[in-house]
Amino acid sequence: MLSKDSNLNYSEFNLKIDNEIDDLQSLKTINYDYKLLRNKTTLTIFNFIKKPIKICYIGAGYVGGISSSVMAYKCPEDRVIVTVCDNDFNKINAWNSDNLPIYEPGLYEIVKKQRGKNLFFTTNIESAISSSDIIFISVGTPTKQRGFGSGSAAELKFVEKAARKIAEISISSKIIVEKSTVPCKTAEHIRSILNSYKNFKKIKNKNESNDKKPLKNNIHFEILSNPEFLAEGTAVNDIIFPDRVLIGGLQTKEGLEAQNILYQIYSYWIPKEKIIKMGLWSTELSKLAANALLAQRISSINSLSVLCEEIGADIQEVSYACGLDSRIGSKFLKPCVGFGGSCFKKDILNLIYLSNAFNLYEIAEYWKQIILINEYRKMKFIKKILDRFFNTINGKEVTIYGFSFKKNTKDTRESAAITIVLTLLKEGAIIKLFDPKVTKNQIIKDIKDNSQENEFDEYKNNIYIYESAYDAAKNSDAIVICTEWDEFSEIDYKKIYNIMKKPAFIFDGCLILKHKQLKKIGLL
Numbered sequence: 001m002l003s004k005d006s007n008l009n010y011s012e013f014n015l016k017i018d019n020e021i022d023d024l025q026s027l028k029t030i031n032y033d034y035k036l037l038r039n040k041t042t043l044t045i046f047n048f049i050k051k052p053i054k055i056c057y058i059g060a061g062y063v064g065g066i067s068s069s070v071m072a073y074k075c076p077e078d079r080v081i082v083t084v085c086d087n088d089f090n091k092i093n094a095w096n097s098d099n100l101p102i103y104e105p106g107l108y109e110i111v112k113k114q115r116g117k118n119l120f121f122t123t124n125i126e127s128a129i130s131s132s133d134i135i136f137i138s139v140g141t142p143t144k145q146r147g148f149g150s151g152s153a154a155e156l157k158f159v160e161k162a163a164r165k166i167a168e169i170s171i172s173s174k175i176i177v178e179k180s181t182v183p184c185k186t187a188e189h190i191r192s193i194l195n196s197y198k199n200f201k202k203i204k205n206k207n208e209s210n211d212k213k214p215l216k217n218n219i220h221f222e223i224l225s226n227p228e229f230l231a232e233g234t235a236v237n238d239i240i241f242p243d244r245v246l247i248g249g250l251q252t253k254e255g256l257e258a259q260n261i262l263y264q265i266y267s268y269w270i271p272k273e274k275i276i277k278m279g280l281w282s283t284e285l286s287k288l289a290a291n292a293l294l295a296q297r298i299s300s301i302n303s304l305s306v307l308c309e310e311i312g313a314d315i316q317e318v319s320y321a322c323g324l325d326s327r328i329g330s331k332f333l334k335p336c337v338g339f340g341g342s343c344f345k346k347d348i349l350n351l352i353y354l355s356n357a358f359n360l361y362e363i364a365e366y367w368k369q370i371i372l373i374n375e376y377r378k379m380k381f382i383k384k385i386l387d388r389f390f391n392t393i394n395g396k397e398v399t400i401y402g403f404s405f406k407k408n409t410k411d412t413r414e415s416a417a418i419t420i421v422l423t424l425l426k427e428g429a430i431i432k433l434f435d436p437k438v439t440k441n442q443i444i445k446d447i448k449d450n451s452q453e454n455e456f457d458e459y460k461n462n463i464y465i466y467e468s469a470y471d472a473a474k475n476s477d478a479i480v481i482c483t484e485w486d487e488f489s490e491i492d493y494k495k496i497y498n499i500m501k502k503p504a505f506i507f508d509g510c511l512i513l514k515h516k517q518l519k520k521i522g523l524l
Contacts, residue, residue: 052079052118053265056132058162060086060095060121062235062342062411063179063228064138065102070239072119073110074269083120085128095121103410103437106236129169134262136226137162137190138179143346152353154183154346163190166221167197173220175258179228181291181343183350184284187223187248194221222258224249225280227287232341233408245275248283255280288347288354292367295344297332299373305335306380316511337381337482337509338374340405340414345371378419385480385507386427388524394428397501399476401469402483402510403435403443410437412446416509417482422450425459432464434472436485440465474499479523484510497521 057068064084072082086092094101096115100108111119122128129135139158144150159180166176176194178187225248230238247262249255259277266275278286305315315335323330339345348367355364386393405415412418421431425447433443443465448456466472469488473479473496481488489512497504506523508515 052081053134054132055080055082055134055136055265056128057082057084057136057138057179058086058125058129058165059138059140059158059180060084060088060091060101061138061140062102062232063230064136065095065100066104066107066230066235067136067138067179067228067239069107069110069114069119070236071265072114072117074240075118075265076268077114077118080265080268081118081120083122083128083132085122085125087123087125089123092121092123103408104233104235105408110236125165126169129166130171132174134175134177134265135166136177136179141180141182141346143349149353152349152356154181154350154353156182156186156189159186159190160193163193164197167194170219170221173222175261176221176223177262178223178225178284181227181287181347181350182225182284183354184281184288186284187225187280191221191223194223220254222249222254223280224255224258224262225283226262227283229287229290232411233406240269242270242274245270246283246286247275247277248280249277250280288351291343291347292351292370294332295339295348295374296370298336298339298344299370299377301333301335302338302377303373306377335511336377336484337416337420338378340416341411342413345374345414378416379423381416381507381509382420382423385424385478388505388507389478393424395430396477397430397432397475398424399472399479400431400433401435401472401479401481401488402485403433403438403446404483407483407485410435410439410442412438412442415446415482418446418450420480420482420509421447422459425462426455428462430462430464432466432472432476434466434469435483436487470496470499475501476504477501478505478507480507481509481512484512489513493518493523494521497523 055068055071057064064086068082068084072080075082084092084095091101095111098108098112100111115121137159139162141154141156141159144153144155159178159182163176166174176190178190225246227246228239229242229244245266247259247266249259263272263275263277301315301319304318307313308315308318319333319335320330322328323333348370351367352364355361355367385398389396400417400421403415403417403421404410404412405417421433425431435443444460444463447459447463451459464472469491477500479496479500488510493506493513502522504523506513506518
């Protein structure tokens with residue numbers, strides 16, 4: 001039986017854990033919960049649920065695609081049917097192919113096993129919504145780029161579109177679950193949309209002919225918050241063995257019923273003590289708070305790393321010493337070039353916007369410093385590279401190892417590598433890039449999207465992308481490690497040194513190499 005503490009080898013992922021039951025008592029508990037879930041005397045509002053329960057995920061992106069796949073994998077195939085819908089035809093085609101749009105260790109094996117059984121991907125949004133009992137909204141909520149709140153507030157247009165589509169199509173009661181990371185009180189906004197459409201339909205049905213299917217008088221939408229706490233690179237394991245699952249709802253009869261239903265679904269594979277039912281607004285804020293606190297730890301250790309450089313201390317030793325304190329712990333105390341990904345910066349900006357909205361300006365300034373330190377760390381690292389070349393890097397060939405924002409993912413959003421590459425290109429450097437998972441098209445797109453049009457026309461002739469670390473390093477003046485991929489610490493750096501120009505420099509932005517050995521080889 002796999003445990004969260006076990007070393008899960010995804011390359012040999014055999015998918016046998018689906019049929020594992022801890023013991024006879026676990027089996028009895030699951031059967032009991034299932035009967036309770038179907039008991040119509042218990043479910044007064046949501047007694048619409050028939051066997052099997054039909055679950056719909058709106059949005060086939062990172063959160064929707066992975067969460068839905070694992071849910072289908074861990075729930076009984078004859079009791080839970082999961083459909084993922086999206087209007088992106090290419091994305092759905094990818095989910096239905098052997099080339100998934102997302103890379104996560106173990107994900108391909110799960111999708112391959114469940115697809116066509118109790119896991120389906122479709123562009124038929126209307127059918128997926130209409131036939132579902134529970135709908136997870138898992139669409140993007142990027143930071144607004146224009147208008148009021150731009151640069152900090154979350155853009156909720158995709159959430160609104162999903163809510164309106166649900167309201168337009170539904171003719172029966174449903175449980176609506178916020179899966180996307182959203183600002184506090186978003187559930188209230190979703191509820192207002194659903195209820196306004198419901199009332200409109202009732203009026204409209206009275207004026208239409210009887211041959212049209214009327215809306216049921218007792219239709220009810222109950223909104224829950226069930227945020228994801230996924231770390232890219234370990235997302236599958238995070239869902240199978242979560243630290244906690246939060247289910248937020250209103251403390252009303254209907255709200256408690258909806259919470260209990262989702263609770264029973266998760267209890268198919270998650271220990272009940274880890275499934276926490278709480279208030280709706282507390283759940284929404286908990287997601288933002290968790291990411292902000294994690295980002296805070298990274299910025300804290302990175303700020304100390306700058307101080308270590310000045311006084312001659314070793315940040316890895318300092319981090320290790322602090323991590324031994326049981327009150328602090330060692331997680332998220334690894335110094336790096338800066339945090340990236342789609343969540344940390346976005347969620348902190350959301351907290352800043354929320355604090356300013358309530359005139360809590362000192363609170364907003366506190367969280368703003370986390371982002372400022374993150375940007376400062378990137379620029380400090382870049383300055384170190386430029387200083388080593390006496391600020392003359394024009395025409396120098398610089399190899400970049402890693403473009404994703406962290407290892408075991410091909411996600412490049414907010415990656416520190418983007419900032420580093422663009423700054424070096426602006427200084428006139430020739431960039432030679434290798435990443436084991438990020439595609440050439442994605443790399444070029446990210447550089448182009450973050451450049452001015454006239455700049456990119458100049459940059460593109462100085463960008464070369466390679467299929468191996470050794471090819472990328474040939475004849476280079478320097479190597480810059482931007483992502484902590486395991487294979488970068490396993491490279492034969494003596495061989496690398498021999499094929500580089502001399503003097504040969506290396507800049508380890510992730511602190512994954514043995515620097516004393518590198519110096520003996522000759523890498524500066």
